[in-house]
Amino acid sequence: MSNILEVKNIHSFINQYHILQDVDFVVPKGSITALLGRNGAGKTTTLKSILGLAIVREGKIIFQGIEVQGMQPFEIAALGIGFVPEHRAIFRDLSVEENLKIAERNKGDLESKSAFIFDLFPDLKKFLNLRGTELSGGQQQMLAIARALVADNSLLLIDEPSEGLAPVIIEHMINVIRQLSKQSTVVLVEQNFLVASKLAEYFVIIEEGKSVASGLMKDLEADKAMIHRYLGAA
């Protein structure tokens, strides 16, 4: 299986802060890969680095054979990367429909994808004319994911999808992400190890700006010592 994304020894900055100090991993095509680690370890910055939203000073990021480090974020995204940020970043002055429509890269994207999207999220169809922020937290998360699906994205970067959601809704979301992964590769940042272990086949652990371990999720699940060491919980 080939790798859709290769992150090679990157060092990244947000403003003047040197956040990532050597992060290195690959993402096999069609997989779900979870980035794990404690708060502030650099997981979100890793996602932002891939998209060019954090400045990559050293190392390489190769997406579908193209070196993307140093490119403008909009150019990188246009190569086919969808982003679901933490805290959802729903546009509050836009209606639900506009929140989806703005993600179109070609005219008619939303129309051609609407069957697929509303099949996954039947709720959104009911609320098309509401303001984005009038939705509940769970619905906003669904909208944020739906927004990343409007354009043809072969890679989805999803940051903390379970954060602040009720258990029932988390269950629904896990199903949704599973379905998504049939079409796109998914890179997931997840605090909740249970959620991550249910979804991901591969894992990468990031600790203090470095990638310290990676491999198959089922191996990690078996290794209680490692879970305890890096993630604190088990």
Add this chain to the structure above:
Amino acid sequence: MKTNLRKNSKAIIVLTVIAVFLFVAARGMSGKDVLITVLRGFSIGSVTFLVAAGFSLIFGLLDVLNLAQGTLYMIGAYVGWTVYVRPDTFVDLLTPILLILAGFAFSALWGRLAGLVKLAPKPRKTIAWLLILVGFGLLAVVLTRYPIAKWDLDVYTESPITYSYMADQGMRIIPAEVAFDRISPFLALAGLLLTSAISAFGIALLNRDENRSKSITWRKLLVPGILLLVGILAAVFNSRITSWMFNMSTNLLFVIAILIAVLSGVGLGALMETTLIRPLYNRPIYQLMLTLGLGTIGLQIVQAVWGRPEFVFPKPEFFIGTGGACPATNIRDLFANHCSTILLLGGRVRVYDEIFIPIVGIIVLILVWILLKRSRIGMIIRAGVQDRQMVEALGINVRRVFTLVFALGVGLAAFGGALAASSSGLTPTMGERLLLSALIALAIGGLTSFPGAALGSLLVGLIQQFMIKYGQIGIPLPFTDAVFKPSPPLVPASTVLLMVVVLLILPHGLLGTKE
């Protein structure tokens, strides 16, 4: 609805108080005075709105306080005047401007050529700067030798004041043409194109990585091609276009003048944003200093080119009819006789100043509103105001939208200037006063709120006009025989007072939201 009312209760109370205040103020006047005062308030409000709207759009999306907005308003007025009163100067200028733009606009070509140059970074940089310097130097030489018919500030009979007066009197005489005597026509045209091309190529050499991989498509060559063609045609048919413009209906000429003023505003805005503002996005203090400085430079340039004295921007023929049938008593007469005034409630209302300008202001308000609410660009702007990074992460080139919004904002200010000049006249200080009014209007309405800009501008215009009117008729003070006449300095002070009161109660303005 109910929650909306509760959320905005303070704003509603303040607005009600202002409305009651204005109502009481209106009760002290006769009906025709009220009408004229309100219409003038709308007129001033409309012009203020054009500047304030641009300001608010730019600030909302880019977080840049463009303090040059007042100067750009003034430049719009002077550009419009030039096209309207001296079309010959405009036609003469058209060729050099278009050819220089064409030289730079072939950027796809220069980028591709620069990509072919294989040089080490250091000599490459040296050569690039050398080319830029040589290009601009030669360009300056060609430009100074290019013949452009112009007024003469030192000779009264050839000053802008005289030309304005003549145009106002309907004497549209084509001034003497300036011949190509210091440079041959062919050399001038080729020189303009070549020197700007050299500079543009130098700039392309500097940005090494960009454009290299991008291919040249016909669409990329279309715009510069058109610029080039139109520029050359303007040179070839110079005197014919000039006499055509001098003989056309002044209504049409007026529309052309306004359009050119808006276009020059848009062009200046795009140039400002891409070259000067863009490197300073994360440094607000530098932006303030930059835009303030640009405003001053613009002011000095305008004074040097058009002179300090005030002169008029003659109104087009549609608005200057006089004679037996005027003032018009109804709309049909107005259109039949093109009267400059119309009788409403027994008062003479000036058609251009007090009816036309407010109508244009409302039309612009509606158009920009539609742009913001209905178009994709508007959607991106509304989203970008909140979260620029997320918009970019969707694959949208936010920078290009930034340039567009900046250009649009400046274009609106230039439009306001050209529109207002016919009613207020042209003076180099016209921009400063208006910038202040616009800032006060924005503070009252809410800095990033587009409807707030409109509401604030209207309130500023109304309060100013009521104060001016009461300065003439006086306010009888209760329980005494004395009459209080607000003196002229109280007019701007009253708007500041309103701003202070509003901000004390609503720190974000009437329609502003918390950040």
